[in-house]
Amino acid sequence: MNFYSIHAIFRFEMARSVRTLMQSLAAPVLATALYFVVFGSAIGSRMAEIGSIPYGSFIVPGLTLLAVLTQSVSNAAFGIYMPRYSGAIYEILSAPLSPTEIVFGYVGAAVVKSMVLAAAILITARVFVPYEVAHPFWAFFILLLCAVSFSMLGFIVGLCVDGWDKLEVVPSLVITPLTFLGGSFYSLNMLPPTWQTISLFNPVVYLVDAFRWAFFDVTEFNPMVDVAFLLGFLLVCIVIVGQIFRTGYRLQH
Amino acid sequence: MSNAISLRGLEKTYANGHQALRGIDLDIKHGEIFALLGPNGAGKSTLIGAVCGLVKATGGSIHIDGHELPRQYREARAKVGLVPQEMVNEGFESVLSSVRFSRGLFGKPPAPKLLEQILRDLSLWNKRDDATMTLSGGMRRRVMIAKALAHEPQVLFLDEPTAGVDVELRRDMWAMVRRLRDRGVTIVLTTHYLEEAEEMADRVGVISDGRLLLVENKTDLMARLGRRQLRLQLQQPLTQLPADLAGFPVELVDQGRELVLDVARDNQGIADFLRRLAANDIDFKDLHTSESSLEDIFVELLRKPA
Incomplete structure (x- = not known):
């Protein structure tokens, strides 16, 4: 493992997001803040509590995850797609790098960005709605696991797509709807039985459930099963990335 | 090593x-x-x-x-x-x-x-x-x-x-x-x-x-593949190569107005050739030598079937 190589990639990626702070941090934080203004302060007060949790607080974990999941995928995908597009990938390929080092550099940077974003959103949310975190360690761990596995997913997307337009397909057309329908704004119990069953096939349901459990100590499944599910997803992503590097797919001619 | x-x-x-x-x-x-x-x-x-x-x-x-x-x-x-x-x-x-x-x-x-x-x-x-x-x-x-x-x-x-x-x-x-x-x-x-x-x-x-x-x-x-040539522009066009010059790798081109001599890379033969021209009363108004570049060699190589 070469520290200098990982550091070079990591620093390059972080420099890019610092240059684009408006887009990488301000925009998602503002978007989330607007949700809290609308659903938390404005109409949240007219909504019934869910369990014993005020509606505005109830949506905090789901909205945080929504931002973390979409931004992890976008960031990691953009990070590796950019050099593929510009041709700068030649340098990565010609350098004495192992796939692990490349992944640590790109995915590591995307994870750090997502965690910073999550912190910014949680702090902003606290301004509008009250909440406390019941299991801080688990909250951090689940958030980290989400950031890592979805950054890996983004890395795969960035390696596989062949156009700018396809880069946003997964975050906007897959992650966002799954998160909206994944119980971010409601409890599954509030759905008609058919939709409850369909929701069980939405993987994001389990992530939202686990993360909300870490906040409010209420769960619809078993948080440990949720975490195991996340770990399994991460493993699948690792295997796919390994396979991409082994075959050189979309990287080498 | x-x-x-x-x-x-x-x-x-x-x-x-x-x-x-x-x-x-x-x-x-x-x-x-x-x-x-x-x-x-x-x-x-x-x-x-x-x-x-x-x-x-x-x-x-x-x-x-x-x-x-x-x-x-x-x-x-x-x-x-x-x-x-x-x-x-x-x-x-x-x-x-x-x-x-x-x-x-x-x-x-x-x-x-x-x-x-x-x-x-x-x-x-x-x-x-x-x-x-x-x-x-x-x-x-x-x-x-x-x-x-x-x-x-x-x-x-x-x-x-x-x-x-x-x-x-x-x-x-x-x-x-x-x-x-x-x-x-x-x-x-x-x-x-x-x-x-x-x-x-x-x-x-x-x-x-x-x-x-x-x-x-x-x-x-x-x-090995490079060639040098001496080109002479003649005062009077020649209808044919004088027999006296037959021993040289020489050619008459441009309707008899120019003589082209292939020269070995060590320039052997140029002096000899010029003396022989003088002896035959062939005057020239200009002369120059040219050397084939890598480019000529390259074009030559690629033209040959590999």
């Missing part, structure tokens, strides 16, 4: 079936400047790509300083620097941070002094804080060279280094290549400017349609 680069039976067939390399055997010695010549699409860039990890070879073996690829990629790749043919837009990165990135990528600890020297050598030092995207094409080319040198490679690949580059940069580049060679860096360059190979290379390899047609010392190649 192992060679800087050693290729055996290197083959590359692209997914679309195009066979870009058809069994290349090539040894490049430490410290030499090797020019790989060939027309567009001959396989030059594929060959460089295979050695530098951009292209996955489909057959044969590659050794860099005795380290086999891809098995010992860490040792092998650390020794190689690449300046690709295509210009890369690094966007908003500053020149200095872009070069620093390259050094780090190759796993080397920071070396500000060395990077400063590299940038100064390439007249980039006062541009170090500029975003690369604001630089002119020639300057960006220099940045790419600086990036390739940042990790102190032992072998430097220059893929068409002077394509679309102005005269000044070309001269700078040649000077830089010589300085690197003096420091013991092996240089492999591809070009289709023969002037460049002629000016710089120690050895020349000619590649066409994925095959190496020949590998030879440049001077030997020029001596």
Whole structure:
């Protein structure tokens, strides 16, 4: 493992997001803040509590995850797609790098960005709605696991797509709807039985459930099963990335 | 001692079936400047790509300083620097941070002094804080060279280094290549400017349609295949060659207005020939000698069926 190589990639990626702070941090934080203004302060007060949790607080974990999941995928995908597009990938390929080092550099940077974003959103949310975190360690761990596995997913997307337009397909057309329908704004119990069953096939349901459990100590499944599910997803992503590097797919001619 | 680069039976067939390399055997010695010549699409860039990890070879073996690829990629790749043919837009990165990135990528600890020297050598030092995207094409080319040198490679690949580059940069580049060679860096360059190979290379390899047609010392190649000619414009056109000149490798061209004599490279025979002309009262108004360039040799080689 070469520290200098990982550091070079990591620093390059972080420099890019610092240059684009408006887009990488301000925009998602503002978007989330607007949700809290609308659903938390404005109409949240007219909504019934869910369990014993005020509606505005109830949506905090789901909205945080929504931002973390979409931004992890976008960031990691953009990070590796950019050099593929510009041709700068030649340098990565010609350098004495192992796939692990490349992944640590790109995915590591995307994870750090997502965690910073999550912190910014949680702090902003606290301004509008009250909440406390019941299991801080688990909250951090689940958030980290989400950031890592979805950054890996983004890395795969960035390696596989062949156009700018396809880069946003997964975050906007897959992650966002799954998160909206994944119980971010409601409890599954509030759905008609058919939709409850369909929701069980939405993987994001389990992530939202686990993360909300870490906040409010209420769960619809078993948080440990949720975490195991996340770990399994991460493993699948690792295997796919390994396979991409082994075959050189979309990287080498 | 192992060679800087050693290729055996290197083959590359692209997914679309195009066979870009058809069994290349090539040894490049430490410290030499090797020019790989060939027309567009001959396989030059594929060959460089295979050695530098951009292209996955489909057959044969590659050794860099005795380290086999891809098995010992860490040792092998650390020794190689690449300046690709295509210009890369690094966007908003500053020149200095872009070069620093390259050094780090190759796993080397920071070396500000060395990077400063590299940038100064390439007249980039006062541009170090500029975003690369604001630089002119020639300057960006220099940045790419600086990036390739940042990790102190032992072998430097220059893929068409002077394509679309102005005269000044070309001269700078040649000077830089010589300085690197003096420091013991092996240089492999591809070009289709023969002037460049002629000016710089120690050895020349000619590649066409994925095959190496020949590998030879440049001077030997020029001596073996190069020709010199003495051309004389005559005062009075001749209808036929005087019998007295029949012993010379001489031809009458341009409707008898010009005599063309093939001369050996040691210039033997010119004086003899001129005396004989004088003896036959043949006056000429002008004369000049010409030497075939690597270009002529190259065109000749490619015209012959391989």
